[in-house]
Amino acid sequence: MATAISxxxxxxxxxxxxxxxxxxxxxxxxxxxxxxxxxxILALCLTLVGGAYLAKEVLHNGSFHYQVGGWPAPWGIELVINSLTGLFLITIGFVTIPIMLYASADLVEEVGSRQRAIWFMTLFLLLTAALTGLAVTGDMFNVFVMVEVASIASVAIVSARNDAASVEATFKYLMLATIGSGFVMLGIGFLYILTGNLNMGFIQHELSTTWQNYPTALWMGMSFFMVGFGVKSALFPLHVWLPDAHSTAITPASAMLSSLAIKGYIIALLKVFYMAVGAQIILALPITNILLVLGMVAIIAGALFALAQDELKRRLAFSTVSQVGYIFLGIGLGTVQGLGGSLMHILSHAITKALLFLAAGSIVKYTGESKISEMAGVGYQMPVTVGVFTVGALSMVGIPLFSGFVSKWQLLLGSLQAGNYLAVLVLVLGSLLAAAYLLPVVKVAFFQKPEEKPLYGEAAYVQLVAMLFLAVLIILVGTFPGALLELAQQAARTLLGLEVLL
Amino acid sequence: MGDLINRILQNYPYIFALALFGIGTFTVLTHSNLLKKVIGINIMEGSTYLFFIAAGNIRGGVAPIKDMASQGEVIHVNPLPQALMLTGIVVSVSVTALSLALIMRLYKLYGTVDAREIHQIRNEVRASGNSN
Amino acid sequence: MSDFVLKRVVALLLPFVQMFGLYVIFHGHLSPGGSFSGGIIVGLGMIAFSLVFGLEKGSEKLTERTTTLIESFGTLWYGAMGLVGVLRGSSFLMNKGSGVPLGEPGKLYSGGLILLITLGVGLKVASTMVTLFNALMEEED
Structure with a gap:
């Protein structure tokens, strides 16, 4: 039994x-x-345990393949479990458990009825399942199916409250997400026509010898993938749906979407680029350069947009646009250090942004104020909530001992190694801008006296536990990144083809 | 030149598919009527079916069904893209259903199915400081 | 709607439509047909009933509770069939390794677990179509 499970x-x-x-x-x-x-919550805990087990296996024994239905690779669907899988599964576990815990406190009240609450949880678990599927899959069409399930589930949880603002945002999101899926599907079609395979390993094998015969078709396929996944993961010029969708959804939904859902599509993009097409070809076609430039633009533009917002949740949503830029910058560097840094940033941004959104949701809900300028003195009434928000903000800025520092430091080292001083400048500037748009919230909340006597108190007990869990996690990852950092760098080496895929 | 025309003639389904894809995407992005947007989505998804089915087609091939009665060599078309497109159809059915449900909800909330008007109403609500 | 002809025709056709849907589902694993298309036909039969006889009568025949149960059952059934392979010591969704006989060309009930899986998926699709229809119709009033 035990062996059957493992x-x-x-x-x-x-x-x-x-x-x-x-x-x-x-x-x-x-x-x-x-x-x-x-x-x-039990199911999500099992996911974390399973993910940690797989990560440990991969770290010690290298990647392995699993054949669904017992059919060998070109015929059956194959799952590939490597360090990328392990890292993303751990991220999923870290983020979903506290979010679900947080949601359990007031979900019924937030969405209106018990039935809607149950539907919300179903969609939440479906989204988690689809992201898990994206992490383990090694088959192009499986990627498409999982991306679709994730898109529909994440679109549907935006409209959980079913009010005027969120339904409009949902529709916008649905249209753009579907366009993204269409692009991804055509990209898969290009790869299928070129190679006659849907299995990633076989596509890579086929392309490695013949790609020079049709570079144009390959370019087209890659650009379809880039636009498709770019829309879904809110890469800067394609991010228009994100601020509305993430700021009008209910708190657990925006935390989940901003921290995890968009990362799932980045993982899918990485799988397509490095596992299906192969690092050699990707680095020979200068696709990474485009991602590098887009990433840099996204960091600065997202941060500037965030600065201009007065609504707390909108500011956090634009901050996500900026942070996605960091991830794409790391991918664009195309080196082990850069890619490892951006994989690490996937994890650290996930836990940080989840914490920020949960804390912001509590503040907005209990004070009834959504604007930052009207949050004077909130810190005196909700010391724990604003305290953990501060932890999240410091991590997002990249202060040492917080998880954000680990990943940003890796990205910085990667840019220095690649000799790209513009990227270094942009990274530092991005951090300064992050300080500029997040720390004023803390300042207003702790150091300004409220005009009238406040009538609200601290968030619910369970919610505080969930937020504290994330805050402790941020500090733990920031102080002892050891195994996780190693996992991220091993994943980067595997993706870049420096460690042979088994 | 002759070579180019020959290549176009041989690959015409792909060109049609990409043109349809462009039309669909353009419709979604430019029309402000929500129902037209949904139609655009369906055109776009339809073009991807054409793309895949064309990829699996063999001229002169028959449907990939084993016929016990037929004798001799029979060329079957590739069944894999067809099976994949069945999944694609399922996905587009669910997307269409979800978007129609959302449109009905929007109509009830705003009294219009025009994206521009909805946006205007939204902005007015936000400007009046009532953050709903 | 109180159209006599419509009601009679639907009442007459409905058994045949459902039968045809089931036929398509049952032939999905070894011959042309399939759980999705068959499930859609079965679901459409029920939708036609609701359309002609009214939503209330339709949801009397097939309550929301039932469709939810069937939907969940269909998915869980698929998972359970997949687990048979795991429990028999081979991989997920495995047919041969779990000791069930493989299909033979021309023989209908010989596809091992696939027929059972197809049944589950067909049920799920049929009930989902009904749920979607009801959800869209109920929004109206």
Missing amino acids: ENLPVLLVVMLLSTAYILPVLTRVRRFRLVEIFS
């Missing part, structure tokens, strides 16, 4: 999350709602 773990994780998602709607009539919540 051998089939990659597929079992996805199946377990999907089954849990579909058991929940049956439980609408359970008297104690808490049971439903505990059940779904």
